[in-house]
Amino acid sequence: MTTDASPSPAHGSAKHLYQRHQAVLPDWLAVYYADPIELTHGEGRHVWDAEGNKYLDFFGGILTTMTAHALPEVTKAVSEQAGRIIHSSTLYLNRPMVDLAERIAKLSGIPDARVFFTTSGTEANDTALLLATAYRRSNQILAMRNSYHGRSFTSVGITGNKGWSPTSLSPLQTLYVHGGVRTRGPYADLDDAGFIAACVADLEDLLGHVRPPAALIAEPIQGVGGFTAPPDGLYAAFREVLHERGILWIADEVQTGWGRTGDNFWGWQAHGQNGPPDILTFAKGIGNGMSIGGVVARAEVMNCLDSNSISTFGGTQITMAAGLANLTYLLEHDLQGNARRVGGLLIERLRAIAAQLPGVREVRGRGLMIGVELVKPGTDQADPDGAAAALEAAREGGLLIGKGGGHNTSVLRIAPPLSLTVAEAEEGAAILERALRSTQF
Template identity: 85%
Template sequence: MTDDLLGRHRSVLPDWLALYYEHPIEITHGEGRHVWDSDGNRYLDFFGGILTTMTAHALPEVTKAVTEQAGRIVHSSTLYLNRPMVDLAERIAQLSGIPDARVFFTTSGTEANDTALLLATTYRRSNTVLAMRNSYHGRSFSAVGVTGNRGWSPTSLSPLQTLYVHGGVRSRGPFAGLDDYDFVAACVDDLKDLLGHTRPPAALIAEPIQGVGGFTSPPDGLYAAFREVLHERGILWISDEVQTGWGRTGEHFWGWQAHARGGPPDMLTFAKGIGNGMSIGGVVARAEIMNCLDANSISTFGGTQITMAAGLANLNYLLEHDLQGNARRVGGLLTERLRAAAAHVPAVREVRGRGLMIGIELTKPGTDEADPAAASAVLEAAREGGLLIGKGGGHDTSALRIAPPLSLNVAEAEEGAAILEDALRSIQ
């Protein structure tokens, strides 16, 4: 059955629509932190549909909300008043930390970032944008144009002039040997020098922790230091929270809060986990920025009633059950367990991350040379052991990405760590 589906997939879908595993699997259903494939194999899910099934598979509260809303009305567009959309927008505006916030809903993180770029360039009347090296912001024309990861940039054509800034990767690059204080100072000096050679940009867009880039991040406070420089020049700061939002990092509800000196960003974008699998994305911005467009704009499927019902139920569950705290506690245990296991594997260069957002970078032993073949081998071995994980990285996809649903318990964390330890040892 799977072989037949694979053949059909290849005959009708694009070649660049990548599939994991030498023998791809079809996931048919899930419950809690587990999923099953069409052959009946059960897996512990440490990737959540690319950080999208944030709370749990088949969460009863979300399933009930979706079913009840579907029995009333599924969709009416943004041309009509929409109570679930207003309800969720009020909650997100309050949680964002942005004063006088307005919320615009989209269907994905790509579209959210695309909207933020439209707002920033219109508000600032500039098509120059600052972005981080090793970054990823989506697959639309403008989002690709600000993505600093060669593996996810299929074209150099862009409606934007993008300038790439140092700092998103702590352990690589020209400043890697510095301590945290000097690292931040060097990146700020580099930013100031860059701004001295160009017309004022519209905005800096940055992920607090780089997702596709392999869960890399700068020292805490870097973006706060950047913000001081940007604010002096009127340049906006867009925090891409598509992967870091909703408490996944454990220590903070939003990734930007690790860089909070000077206040929140001018805009933040979100998606993935808020819908627990339903298609929700969006932008939060100060009213003066959100309202700067002088032409009509709608989102046909953004904010549709059924996705908003799912988002409200999921957000309520997340807050009522303190899943941010669980991400901090269980994520801390999982990270330490993985660091202990990796200490005996020469191919592991670094175990990094925060909360339930953990990266393991693999290199050829004794070098800093990326080893994507090793990453693929561990991915396969983990699946054979009953664990699903992801891959990423700006150096030839040599980082493993571990991001379970935020309801992960200690026993499941131990089980997943044991499988990963065996998978890592298998490549020696």
């Protein structure tokens, strides 16, 4: 890391701020690092902490700073909108909300699409579950093992990753399906075609024993689960089975949307042989840090609710202005193409590094959504302590990354802003290599 300025004594040290944090915020509110850092400003793909240390940001506030920190086009749009009106609620006509909804509806691929804006991915998935259960008159939901869908009561109830599911209580009855993790589990040794066939057979068998569920919700690439993914075409095969029974498919695109995977604009498009999902949820990157989430569904599904509803903060003018500017920048600068090109180079560079390190089980991912899974050398056993040490060492070297995984948090998660340059990708890979070599590898 590099130090560009000394900390401001008026604000106190990060250690003192952490003490205040612990005194007033919940114990379960996770923070990174043994000595947590306070990020004070950013520019491009870099951020600075309160001590003046500069970092290359490979996590983007959990895949949320999608284009760049302090992107001038977004900050200008926010400033100009703030000078007019910040908020009015959905009880009044809202031009920026309609403008962004029109663009997202067209991009979604869902015919006759309707868009409802929320303030987060959790709330978006909550809304999708409300729509699906109301439309189908069923409270049964199919979800993927190792999945994560948010922190609300309903989204926790369908999360298949026990590390992020603090209660088994839920208003929904959830049934977990095989397929989200390609390289672990009972079908891992099969080839891709065999893996898909086995997962489909398992789904068909499950559906033969239960009342018809409302929907299957699935992340095309599991985010918190460690950037795991099935072979292309699995969800297309699932959709065929579901469609025959009238069961809806919800694609949770909170982390995979907006071109991050490089190959496709939406993650579902790798599985789109049988058409788009019935419901699509989004959030994170579209706001570039502003609180935007949302749901896209065909009109028949979206309009199934038979009572009134509004959103106080979903679709508020200032966030919609940010989303419009951010989406325009993303499309005009082909950041999806950049994610494919630079992400492909980064994945190959990391795989070359991993080939020399017995503690790296796998480098996987697509575009700028990359997971590095760590194990105890000579075994297939997850190594959460090694992942924690690598996270710390990367920060010491000037690189911010994330972590996740299934049974244990042993996957390093790499998801920089989509404007990442080749030089920055090389720099980040070099820092991560040093971090891995300096720990137990």
